[in-house]
Amino acid sequence: MRLKFKGGAAVDPESGLESKATVMRDAKGTPMTAVLGMVDLVKGYNSYYRLQALKSDSGTSFWVFRAWGRIGTTIGGTKLEKFTTESSARQNFEDLYLEKTGNHWRNRDNFVKVPHRFYEMQLDYEEIQKKSQAIIHAQSKLHPLLQSLLQFICDLESMKDAMIEFQIDVKKMPLGKLSKKQIQDALEVLSTLAKRVEKATRSKAALDPTVVLGESTRFYTLIPHDFGMKKPPLLDNPKIIKSKVQMLEDLREIELAYNILKQDLEQDVNPLDQHYRQLRTHLELLDTNSDEFARIQQYVKLTHGETHSSYKLEVVSVFDVEREDERARFEGYTTTRHNRQLLWHGSRRTNWVGILSQGLRIAPPEAPVTGYMFGKGIYFADMVSKSANYCFTSRNQPEGLLLLCEVILGDMHECTSANASPLPPGTHSRKGVGSTQPDPSTYYTSPDGVVYPIGKPQASGQKGTSLLYNEYIVYDVAQVLQKYLVRVKFLYN
Structure with a gap:
């Protein structure tokens, strides 16, 4: 559905009035448009209701438009009702809103969900x-x-x-x-x-x-x-x-x-250049002939878990990452500085604007702890394919992004099964110990003391663990420094 914006609000295309009307505004200047939803699990329906008060560009004609139906089906209909005065159209819109939601339009900022009535969806109609x-x-x-x-x-x-x-x-x-x-x-x-x-x-x-x-x-x-x-x-x-x-x-x-x-683009600036500035992160392409590029390629090649056999990974490009203010925050973390490792973090393609501009973040207070095996923290792996699975790629969309972060692990609380309790005193991170780990004898340590756990997978010797591979979790964002963004291609079998 393509939307036409006039006066900052979109006229519903199904009204047929896109080219000759605008959405009315109430006394507060709010566009008189609403998208409502209602779900009934007992009866098994999932309904929508769209409502708009419209005024002709000439200011002489007035309408209230309605559209309704079941989401995901062709069930539904529309109605366009014409009024002789603007006030009568406004009143009809407000009456319908009250009838459908149980709330007065003027009180919509304090909306209260009423059983068996529609609930207002807060939607953003901008077209980027x-x-x-x-x-x-x-x-x-x-x-x-x-x-x-x-x-x-x-x-x-x-x-x-x-x-x-x-x-x-x-x-x-x-x-x-x-x-x-x-x-x-x-x-x-x-x-x-x-x-x-x-x-x-x-x-x-x-x-x-x-x-x-x-x-x-x-x-x-x-x-x-x-x-x-x-x-x-x-x-x-x-x-x-x-x-x-x-x-x-x-x-x-x-x-x-x-x-x-969605922010307005500047004249005479390429949109990509502006989006790059909006990230507030410096990304510099790593030379493919450099030692660091070769080391990252080796990290990708060697730490692929044997249970992740449906694909192989090919490095497309690597970028050195310098997030604005992140290094200062990282260096300001003085609780401990030992046991720093370069670890993997994977995420969906759609998440990277947020990750690069805001950093890796911890789940908000309103999120249930249930969704996180080791509680609300930032999760890392030493096996590339463990993190690559979180890219959610497919044969049709085979490219993904992985982050390599320097992580201050300090003294680790080691676990062999789910544990979302607070860290014990004196520990700085949690490690879910897997039955497989990279071979420690081939780890690389950088001149500044960061361990790159590069090695072929081998048995860890950990008995009774429910995890196949290691997981590392920190609970303070200051323990994380983004270092490299690795673009990879998933070569599916």
């Missing part, structure tokens, strides 16, 4: 793509491989594809992306459900079906999904809750990237 295409004539001053990297991470279509992969409806629940508040509210819902599931598991009691149904419904209302004619699954077990936590983390990164990319 038009802006990016507006100044394509300006020549970029960046290295071609850096331009290619920026095109890769700033691609809006990949963000849309990720949302479709998450089963989020991007067609009829339309018109942009979800807001930060919706993501936070959805995390709180998952946190509530996770606590209920954990309590029921501990006490061996049954879950309250009414609570599970109510909270699941609220989640799907906050984050509209496309299940077609199928009932949305109840969020009643740790596995599905964990998957939705991961989805929301990725959505959070997409929301952050979108807000960076």
Whole structure:
């Protein structure tokens, strides 16, 4: 659905009035447009309702437009109603909003969800793509491989594809992306459900079906999904809750990237050059003939787990990373400085604008601990394929990005199974000890004392561990320094 913006708000294309009307504004200057959603898990439906008050460009005609239906189906309809006065159109819009949501339009900033009524979706209707295409004539001053990297991470279509992969409806629940508040509210819902599931598991009691149904419904209302004619699954077990936590983390990164990319482009500046400045990170292409490039290639080649046999990795390019202010924060971490290692971190293509501009971050307070095996922290690996799996590539989209970070591990709390409790006193990080590790006899130590755990996989000798490979977790962002961004191609068998 392509949107036409007039006066800062998009006229719904299905109204047929895109070329001759604008969205009315209320007394506060807010566009009188709303996208509503409602999920009923019992009846198995997932509905949307769009509502707009419109005024002709000449100011002589007034309408209220409505569109409704079931997400992921062709079920639905539209209605365009004409009014003789602006005030009567406004009143009709406000009456419909009250009827559908149980809330007065004038009080929408303090919206209260009413059972069996629609809930307002907070959507952003901006179109970045038009802006990016507006100044394509300006020549970029960046290295071609850096331009290619920026095109890769700033691609809006990949963000849309990720949302479709998450089963989020991007067609009829339309018109942009979800807001930060919706993501936070959805995390709180998952946190509530996770606590209920954990309590029921501990006490061996049954879950309250009414609570599970109510909270699941609220989640799907906050984050509209496309299940077609199928009932949305109840969020009643740790596995599905964990998957939705991961989805929301990725959505959070997409929301952050979108807000960076939607900023107005400067005249006579190539969009890629501006996006590069917005990252506030210096990226310098590493010479393929350098010792460091060869060392990173060796790290990729040797630390591929044998259980990750569906693909091999090929290094495309490596960039030296210098994030604004990150080094000062890293050097200011004085609790301990020993046991520094260069470790892998992988993430989806859509997450890298956020990672490069904001750094690696720890999950917010509203996120449930259930979604994280070793609690809320930043996770690393010494086996490249362990991290590469988090790139979520495919045969159709075979390229991904991996980060190599210098991590201050200090004294590690070693675990052989899930442990989300606080670190014991005197420890600075947690290590999930796997049954396989890189051969320690071939590790490389840099002149400044950083250990690169480069080696062929071998048995670690750890008995009774539930992990195949090592995981390293720190709980303070100051213990992490981004060093290299490695672009890789997944060569699927």
